[in-house]
Amino acid sequence: MGRILLRGGPNKLPPPDKTKERKHRMKFRAKIIDFACLSHFSRVITTISKLTKTCVLRLTPDNLFFVLCGKVANGGVSMWCELSQANFFDEYQMEGVSSEDNEICLEVTPDNLSRALKTVQNAKSVKVKLTKKHCPCLTIAAELPTLSSISRVVTHDVPVDVIPRRLWHEFKEPSMPDFDVSIYLPPLKTMKNVVDRMKNLSNFLVIEANLNGEMNLKIETDLVSVSTHFKDLGNPPWGDDASQLGRPSQSRDPEDMAEARVDIRKLQQFLMGQQVNPSKAMCNIIHQTVIHLILLHEDMSLQYFIPAVA
Amino acid sequence: MICVLEGNGVKVFGKAVHALSRIGETLWLDPGVKGLALRSVNAAHSAYGCFLFSPLFFHTFSLAPASGRRGEAPQCELLTKSLLPLFRCLTSIERNVERCRISIGDRSDQVEIQFFCRHGITKTHSLRFQESEALQAVFASHLCPNVLKAPARLLSDMVLHFPVSQEEITLSTTHLKVGLRNYSEGGNDRRKMMCTQMFLHPDEFDSLQIGVDSDITFCLKELRGFLSFAESHFLQVSIRFGAAGKPVCFSVEDMVLEATVVLATLIDSDSWDSSQLNVADAPPTARCADAAELPVDLHNADSSNAADMTEWVASSQGSPTMHPPSLMQLLPQIYEPDTLHAPDKACDRASATPASTTICSLLFRALSSELDDGGCTSRLPVLACYSDMEEDMEDLSKIPSP
Numbered sequence: 001m002g003r004i005l006l007r008g009g010p011n012k013l014p015p016p017d018k019t020k021e022r023k024h025r026m027k028f029r030a031k032i033i034d035f036a037c038l039s040h041f042s043r044v045i046t047t048i049s050k051l052t053k054t055c056v057l058r059l060t061p062d063n064l065f066f067v068l069c070g071k072v073a074n075g076g077v078s079m080w081c082e083l084s085q086a087n088f089f090d091e092y093q094m095e096g097v098s099s100e101d102n103e104i105c106l107e108v109t110p111d112n113l114s115r116a117l118k119t120v121q122n123a124k125s126v127k128v129k130l131t132k133k134h135c136p137c138l139t140i141a142a143e144l145p146t147l148s149s150i151s152r153v154v155t156h157d158v159p160v161d162v163i164p165r166r167l168w169h170e171f172k173e174p175s176m177p178d179f180d181v182s183i184y185l186p187p188l189k190t191m192k193n194v195v196d197r198m199k200n201l202s203n204f205l206v207i208e209a210n211l212n213g214e215m216n217l218k219i220e221t222d223l224v225s226v227s228t229h230f231k232d233l234g235n236p237p238w239g240d241d242a243s244q245l246g247r248p249s250q251s252r253d254p255e256d257m258a259e260a261r262v263d264i265r266k267l268q269q270f271l272m273g274q275q276v277n278p279s280k281a282m283c284n285i286i287h288q289t290v291i292h293l294i295l296l297h298e299d300m301s302l303q304y305f306i307p308a309v310a
Numbered sequence: 311m312i313c314v315l316e317g318n319g320v321k322v323f324g325k326a327v328h329a330l331s332r333i334g335e336t337l338w339l340d341p342g343v344k345g346l347a348l349r350s351v352n353a354a355h356s357a358y359g360c361f362l363f364s365p366l367f368f369h370t371f372s373l374a375p376a377s378g379r380r381g382e383a384p385q386c387e388l389l390t391k392s393l394l395p396l397f398r399c400l401t402s403i404e405r406n407v408e409r410c411r412i413s414i415g416d417r418s419d420q421v422e423i424q425f426f427c428r429h430g431i432t433k434t435h436s437l438r439f440q441e442s443e444a445l446q447a448v449f450a451s452h453l454c455p456n457v458l459k460a461p462a463r464l465l466s467d468m469v470l471h472f473p474v475s476q477e478e479i480t481l482s483t484t485h486l487k488v489g490l491r492n493y494s495e496g497g498n499d500r501r502k503m504m505c506t507q508m509f510l511h512p513d514e515f516d517s518l519q520i521g522v523d524s525d526i527t528f529c530l531k532e533l534r535g536f537l538s539f540a541e542s543h544f545l546q547v548s549i550r551f552g553a554a555g556k557p558v559c560f561s562v563e564d565m566v567l568e569a570t571v572v573l574a575t576l577i578d579s580d581s582w583d584s585s586q587l588n589v590a591d592a593p594p595t596a597r598c599a600d601a602a603e604l605p606v607d608l609h610n611a612d613s614s615n616a617a618d619m620t621e622w623v624a625s626s627q628g629s630p631t632m633h634p635p636s637l638m639q640l641l642p643q644i645y646e647p648d649t650l651h652a653p654d655k656a657c658d659r660a661s662a663t664p665a666s667t668t669i670c671s672l673l674f675r676a677l678s679s680e681l682d683d684g685g686c687t688s689r690l691p692v693l694a695c696y697s698d699m700e701e702d703m704e705d706l707s708k709i710p711s712p
Contacts, residue, residue, distance in 0.1 A: 112504045119471045133505070146514060154471050154508040 026104050026162075028059055028130035031091040038126055041088045042117040043275055044081070044300050049110035050273030051079055051304070056163060056171050059094055059104040062086070066110070067171040076307040077266050080174055087299040097165055104130065105163035105171065108138065116140045116156035124151060135159050174303065177292055179284035180258035183209040184234045185293070188281060191217075192271040194228045199264050201226065204309065207267075207291055208259035209283065211235050211252060219264070236282050258285040260308035270304050278302075311341035311383035312413040316369040320410045320425075324397030325542060326361040326569065329535035331390045333359045333571070338444035339414065339421060341373055341383040346412075350390065351445045356574035357532040358447035367566035369409070383414050386421055386439035396423060396435055414439075447572045449559050454550035455521025456483055462540035462547050462562070464514060469530060469537060471506055478576070480527040481551075481558075485520050487511060493527045493576075516546060524553045526575040536560060536571045551575070 032038045048055065048066050058065040063084055070078035085092045096102035120126060120142035131139045137157040144152045163171070185191060194217055198205055202219040209215040213234050218227040270293060284292040288308050295302040315323055326348055330337055334350035334357070341347075345364040351357070365371040373383055397403065409426040416422055417436070425433040468490055472479060478493040491507040512518045540547050540562045551558035555577035561570040 109502075115473055116504065116506070137505075146511075148511060148513040150511040150513065152508060152510060152514070154506065156471075157505040157507075159502050159504065 025095060026097060026130060027093065027095040028104055028128075029091070029093050030085070030089040030128045031125055032088055032128075033090045033125045035121075037088045037090075038117070038123065039121060040299055041083075042114065042121065044083060045110055045117055046114045047273045047275060047302070048079075048081060049114040051269060052110070054107060054109050055079065057106045057108045057160075058171060059106070060096075061092075061094060061102060065171075065173075069170050070305060070307065075263060075266060076305075078174065078305045080303040081300060082173075082302075083300045101165060101168075103168075105165075105168055106130075106136070106138070107161040107163055108158065112156075112158040113138065113140070116158060120144065120154060130160075131157070133157050136162050174305065177284060177286055177290065179292065180252070180287045181209045181211055182236050182238055182282060182284045183211075183213065183215055184236060185281040185283050186215070186230045186233060188271055188274050188277065192268070192274075195264065195268050195271055198226060198228075199268055203264055204261050205264040205267060206259050206261045207283070207285065208257040209233075209285055210257045211254040214257075215283075216257070236280075258287040260285055260288055260291045260306075261310070262291060262306045262308055266306045270306070311346070311371075311373050311415060312411065313341075313346060313371045314369040315367075315410040315412070317408065318404075319367060319369070320407050321400050321404050322367075322543070322567070323363070323410070324400050324403055325539050326363075326567075327390075327393055327397045328400075329539040329569070330359050330361065331394045332535035333357050333532045335390050337388050337390045337393055338442075339386040339388065339412075339439070340444045341385075341414065343373065345371070347444070349444045349446065351447070352532060355445075357529060358445070358570075358572045359532070359536060360446070360568075360570045362568045362570075364566050364568075384439075384441045385444045386414055387442045387444070388421065388437055388439050392437050396425075447557070449550075449557060449570075449572050451550045451559050451561070454552050454556075454559070456524060456549075456551050457517070457519040458483070458488065458515055458549040459517040459546055460515045460549075462537060462543075462545055464510075465547055466537050466541045468508060468510070469534065471508060472530060476530055478527050479530045480525055481549075482523075482525040483520050484523045485512070488515070488518070522553055524551065526551055526554050526556075526558055528558055528573040528575045532573060533560065533571060536569065539569065 032041060052068050056065075056067045056069075058067060063082060065083075066079065066081040068077070068079035070076045094102075094104060096104050117126070117140065120140070123142035123144050125143045127139075127141045129139045129141070131137050133139075136159070138160050140156045140158065142154050144154060146152050195205065198217065198219045201224060202221050204219070206218040206220075207215070208218070213232050215230045215233055216227055217230075219225065274295070276297070278295040278297045280294075280296040282294045284294070286292070290305055290307050293302075293304040293306070295304075327337070330348055330350040334352045336350065338349040339346065340349055345362055345367065347363075348361045350359050403425075406427045407425045408428065411422075411424040411426070413422045413424075419438055419441075420436045421439050423435045423437065425435075427433065469479070472492055476492050480491050480493045482489040482491075488510045489507065490510075492503075492505060494503050494505075537547070537560075543562075543564070545562040545564060548561050549558065550561070554575055557572050557574050559570060559572045561568065563569070
């Protein structure tokens with residue numbers, strides 16, 4: 001049968017499944033040698049691990065994305081975290097599923113990655129590779145300094161699941177929502193302290209903000225209502241973007257509050273995961289629909305969507 | 311017995327209590343001429359720890375029986391959770407406690423621990439104890455084919471890579487390298503578990519003597535406290551072990567104290583070196599913590615033997631020992647590494663609870679090693695046997711002693 005094919009005769013057999021072939025050739029090898037890069041990378045992974053138990057890791061030639069798509073199971077929150085690989089890795093090579101789709105999509109448990117990285121902070125080098133052991137794994141191989149001339153190698157094999165290409169559409173970058181108000185957040189630590197205390201009183205919290213730089217966090221129960229007010233926060237100048245979205249900022253009354261009532265634990269979880277102050281932290285609110293938190297760090301950006309509840 | 315600890319000694323003693331608290335729920339204070347031994351065994355009898363403080367460790371140490379007591383100072387069985395709180399906060403002990411006095415025997419059923427603190431404050435704690443013979447693991451460490459010696463720091467650094475929840479790890483040794491990896495039981499979970507592995511070059515060890523290449527798997531949890539103790543005192547740890555299934559012994563010593571932890575290792579019938587053991591009956595895996603089913607009766611030797619035993623403390627380096635005659639009979643029955651053809655009676659009967667056979671025999675099987683090596687080693691007493699054996703006592707009495 002093979003010979004008939006080679007002769008180029010009428011091909012009665014179905015074409016070979018190219019996607020299946022190429023999947024086996026997926027390769028990923030990257031190396032970190034700089035102490036600061038390793039530390040930052042670990043910190044990013046640790047932050048992600050505090051936000052979700054599992055998520056999708058998308059690897060492209062230039063970037064790494066940690067994606068959580070909003071499903072009922074995780075209460076509708078979704079996350080998009082973007083890192084530029086050049087900021088962390090000294091060497092980075094990948095071959096995706098195919099040449100048209102030069103990307104690798106894996107389902108990972110970030111906590112495993114975080115634990116693996118935490119213990120090798122003093123490594124001379126750390127390699128991250130996609131391997132196949134008893135199942136597909138991300139192998140973290142660290143070369144540790146020792147007193148003798150020979151380095152010690154510690155490897156952690158973190159099991160991952162390969163996401164088939166037909167599901168990739170679920171993990172696309174979220175588009176900027178048509179928000180009502182966009183405002184800079186107060187210092188995250190302050191916000192966390194407030195939210196921590198409010199959590200003891202109620203399961204739901206209302207975030208409201210206006211284009212005058214004012215934001216309130218409110219809870220209300222039968223017995224008590226508590227409200228914390230922030231002023232002079234400033235509003236990001238989306239400017240042209242705002243008008244492109246068809247909502248010119250001038251038409252909205254700056255005093256007009258947009259609000260969303262969210263599950264307080266989701267907000268608390270988001271705040272708990274942050275370990276370092278970001279360069280910029282903002283919140284977009286779509287009235288009674290969703291809050292969209294954006295954190296920009298030097299080397300990564302994180303977007304987190306928390307849906308509003310009735 | 312009355313002993314007094316001064317200054318830093320209190321902290322060291324406290325650290326030993328911490329280390330032992332990781333092992334078992336009961337702790338024995340076992341005074342003797344060699345000093346005061348603290349011992350603990352875990353519920354599954356798969357881990358044993360002993361800290362022996364020589365009389366030199368103490369400011370004063372006296373075995374003299376208190377008034378009203380006859381005979382030697384008793385072996386006191388205490389609940390770890392009664393003793394641990396006294397030493398829980400080591401930094402505050404370091405700052406405040408000047409002297410600590412431990413006395414057994416002033417009152418018949420209480421140990422009195424007094425802390426003489428700064429500003430003239432004295433805290434007195436009385437802990438009730440149960441008088442019972444301490445379980446001791448006997449381990450013919452000088453017969454182990456493999457011996458590794460390394461600074462505690464190296465071992466601590468290695469176990470740091472394993473998560474705190476990691477139950478068991480596997481140590482594989484060959485002449486060329488020493489490897490450590492985490493151990494997980496088979497099953498679906500295994501696919502999802504992170505595997506961690508590392509290799510050490512022989513140069514990293516102070517000394518490496520490998521008689522037989524082996525892979526041993528043991529509980530890490532119970533070892534951590536001991537390693538932390540060893541590391542804080544900058545001691546060198548000696549690891550003595552043999553093939554899979556035989557216990558592994560970790561020990562440290564300095565001028566005034568000796569500490570030992572003996573851990574059972576899993577018998578892995580899949581491993582290539584299992585042919586060395588005649589334990590084909592045993593199941594391939596048995597969790598260290600798994601032997602809840604195993605009842606262990608303490609064999610109460612009569613008082614004359616009790617006197618002998620108090621002279622002998624664990625972490626023995628092959629020191630000659632006395633033994634109660636009836637127990638000795640058990641040994642040939644259990645430990646016959648040469649009879650590959652016939653499973654032991656013990657194994658047979660206990661095959662109904664295979665896990666228990668594996669677990670209980672793992673530790674006390676330490677005695678099994680080379681019985682032909684002189685009469686002395688074959689007479690090491692087992693101080694604990696499982697109740698299954700009691701039925702056999704009558705049969706055994708008919709067997710001539712070796």
